[in-house]
Amino acid sequence: MKETKYLQFFESFNEDFLMSVSAFSNYEGGAIKFGIAKSGEIVGINNIDEIIPLIESLIENNIVPKPSYKFRSDYKRKVLSLIIEEGSYKPYLYNNDAYKRNDFKTYKVNEVELNRLKLEGLSLNFDAQEIINKDLTFEVFKDKLDLFLNINLSDDLLKVLGLITINDKYTNAASIISDNNNFPGVEITKYGRSQNEINEFEVISNKSIFILFDEAYKFYQRYYQYQLIDSKTSRKIFELVPEEAFKEAFANALIHRSWDENGSIKVEMFEDKITIYSPGGLLKGVSKEDYLNGKTSKLRNPILAYVFYRLRYIDLFGNGISKIKELYKDMHVKPYFEVNEDSIIVTLPVVDKKVPLTKDEGKILDYLNKGNIASSSELASITGYSKNKVVRIVNSLLIKNYIESIGNGRGIKYKS
Numbered sequence: 338m339k340e341t342k343y344l345q346f347f348e349s350f351n352e353d354f355l356m357s358v359s360a361f362s363n364y365e366g367g368a369i370k371f372g373i374a375k376s377g378e379i380v381g382i383n384n385i386d387e388i389i390p391l392i393e394s395l396i397e398n399n400i401v402p403k404p405s406y407k408f409r410s411d412y413k414r415k416v417l418s419l420i421i422e423e424g425s426y427k428p429y430l431y432n433n434d435a436y437k438r439n440d441f442k443t444y445k446v447n448e449v450e451l452n453r454l455k456l457e458g459l460s461l462n463f464d465a466q467e468i469i470n471k472d473l474t475f476e477v478f479k480d481k482l483d484l485f486l487n488i489n490l491s492d493d494l495l496k497v498l499g500l501i502t503i504n505d506k507y508t509n510a511a512s513i514i515s516d517n518n519n520f521p522g523v524e525i526t527k528y529g530r531s532q533n534e535i536n537e538f539e540v541i542s543n544k545s546i547f548i549l550f551d552e553a554y555k556f557y558q559r560y561y562q563y564q565l566i567d568s569k570t571s572r573k574i575f576e577l578v579p580e581e582a583f584k585e586a587f588a589n590a591l592i593h594r595s596w597d598e599n600g601s602i603k604v605e606m607f608e609d610k611i612t613i614y615s616p617g618g619l620l621k622g623v624s625k626e627d628y629l630n631g632k633t634s635k636l637r638n639p640i641l642a643y644v645f646y647r648l649r650y651i652d653l654f655g656n657g658i659s660k661i662k663e664l665y666k667d668m669h670v671k672p673y674f675e676v677n678e679d680s681i682i683v684t685l686p687v688v689d690k691k692v693p694l695t696k697d698e699g700k701i702l703d704y705l706n707k708g709n710i711a712s713s714s715e716l717a718s719i720t721g722y723s724k725n726k727v728v729r730i731v732n733s734l735l736i737k738n739y740i741e742s743i744g745n746g747r748g749i750k751y752k753s
Contacts, residue, residue, distance in 0.1 A: 343367040346374060348373065355395060356436045358404060358419075359435060361404075361423070362429035368419065379416060389410075400431055406420060435451050449598065464499075467502050469506075473518075482494075486648070498643065516544070522541045524602070525556050525603075527560055542601065553587050562575070579664045581664055585657045587604065593636070594616050598617060610686045614682050616679070617680065617681070620635050620637045631659030658674065694739070697722070700720055705751060710743065715750075
């Protein structure tokens with residue numbers, strides 16, 4: 338027997354157990370066993386019946402509000418179990434502090450965790466929490482409403498959407514949507530052939546959530562979409578990563594992230610994939626299996642999700658993973674999802690279908706398709722193009738999966 342996140346041992350009776358009563362009441366419940374050493378050895382305690390009222394008195398006088406608990410006495414082994422249920426009226430405080438337990442110890446929560454407990458106790462989400470700021474502007478949101486719904490912004494509409502409370506105060510969701518705010522945003526990195534080669538990097542923060550979406554989408558279009566002009570009037574768009582998959586994945590990162598954390602969403606763009614890191618793990622009560630199977634019914638930020646739904650940025654609540662999988666259904670490569678305690682990572686691979694070539698790309702590819710392997714300098718000599726032009730062309734062919742590189746540094750060569 339050993340201690341876990343939900344089980345703690347006390348060799349003898351002492352008041353330190355009150356921190357764990359707070360922790361278990363705040364998070365998922367647990368049990369405290371008196372008469373067992375940290376090693377798991379049963380040492381036993383005497384006078385169990387006398388200790389029980391002492392424990393009750395300490396809990397009643399030191400834990401606020403009153404938690405729900407019960408005792409189990411093992412007189413044969415002289416072990417007393419105190420079983421604490423997770424409470425509904427959080428936070429449960431000991432000496433004005435709330436506690437949390439990991440696998441091996443009980444510790445005081447920080448301000449972010451404390452605020453989350455308070456919201457949970459009030460059955461509120463972070464995006465519904467009232468804020469003090471009275472000077473928010475919504476020019477970007479106005480444009481989106483006009484463009485997608487052809488309606489005007491008003492205080493009544495803000496109240497209907499949950500951006501203004503019944504107390505006539507803005508919510509966190511309103512601040513996140515507003516033109517300028519204090520929230521983190523998104524870091525976008527476009528890599529070259531390796532993570533040591535950065536082609537473009539941009540940080541967008543303290544801006545409307547819609548600006549974050551639009552700027553990330555521009556990056557996607559710049560690097561993963563190509564237009565082919567068949568005639569003077571006909572254009573075809575080819576996608577290296579399905580457009581709807583990127584929009585769904587990034588929109589979900591925005592509306593499901595933990596906005597009370599300082600970290601930014603990170604979008605990393607590679608030649609063979611896009612990876613989106615969203616701060617905050619799964620919402621409490623949602624299992625990894627439910628998430629991966631697209632069965633998440635709970636929303637971390639329901640107000641933001643509703644606004645995105647009304648503006649048609651997303652189709653259905655909690656349906657993002659299923660939609661992304663469906664978009665890759667007929668592809669050789671598949672998206673993959675990583676769920677961590679403090680983040681969710683979605684990776685969208687470049688699809689394995691060829692996109693059309695320009696005349697210049699075709700000239701280089703024709704040479705490499707004959708079994709030739711050449712450096713950029715050799716290709717410049719063969720084609721008559723400048724070295725810079727050849728570098729641009731081979732980078733495009735690499736992204737389109739027509740060719741691959743061999744070697745490193747100045748020794749890099751290319752083959753089909």
